[in-house]
Amino acid sequence: MEKEITIIWKDLSEELFTFILNKVKDKQSAKDIHQEVFIKVMTNIHQLKQLSRLTSWIYQITRNSIIDHFRGIQKKQDISVAEIELPVLESNNFDYSRLSHCINQKINALSQQHKEAIVLTTFQNYSQKELAAHLKISYSGTKSRVQTAKKILKETILDCPNVTSDKTGKLLDFKKNDF
Numbered sequence: 001m002e003k004e005i006t007i008i009w010k011d012l013s014e015e016l017f018t019f020i021l022n023k024v025k026d027k028q029s030a031k032d033i034h035q036e037v038f039i040k041v042m043t044n045i046h047q048l049k050q051l052s053r054l055t056s057w058i059y060q061i062t063r064n065s066i067i068d069h070f071r072g073i074q075k076k077q078d079i080s081v082a083e084i085e086l087p088v089l090e091s092n093n094f095d096y097s098r099l100s101h102c103i104n105q106k107i108n109a110l111s112q113q114h115k116e117a118i119v120l121t122t123f124q125n126y127s128q129k130e131l132a133a134h135l136k137i138s139y140s141g142t143k144s145r146v147q148t149a150k151k152i153l154k155e156t157i158l159d160c161p162n163v164t165s166d167k168t169g170k171l172l173d174f175k176k177n178d179f
Contacts, residue, residue, distance in 0.1 A: 106156045114149035
């Protein structure tokens with residue numbers, strides 16, 4: 001099996017490097033990620049159950065490595081929550097787009113502390129431990145802040161007159177009324 005993997009890797013290597021380079025736009029970073037992918041493939045090949053899925057498995061490892069690369073860059077920078085743009089998912093679904101806009105408005109209406117907790121954990125992929133280090137507060141304090149921010153956000157979204165939810169608070173429907 002190792003011989004087959006080596007052959008497939010040789011076939012995919014250049015294609016993978018081009019794929020990575022197109023995503024990261026930096027040749028040295030692309031080389032580093034490419035090497036990481038190779039190491040991950042070789043050390044985790046025993047987890048692959050079907051050889052026919054090798055190519056897609058390698059690409060999944062590659063995509064995850066690229067995501068890890070960007071997470072590392074983001075965390076190294078001193079991030080100001082005010083500078084982070086909340087995502088607006090492009091959708092042909094008008095209702096969904098309006099709901100996304102509504103949620104972003106509700107996030108922006110949160111206190112600075114709660115907004116920072118939501119934005120960094122949800123949109124910047126900070127773990128709660130990383131957030132604690134960033135905020136220079138205890139881990140338990142961070143957990144509490146994130147939970148409180150989520151609770152406040154959920155309540156404000158569910159209080160919208162055009163949002164329908166079940167008894168547990170699960171979002172069921174969104175109507176096109178203006179906000």
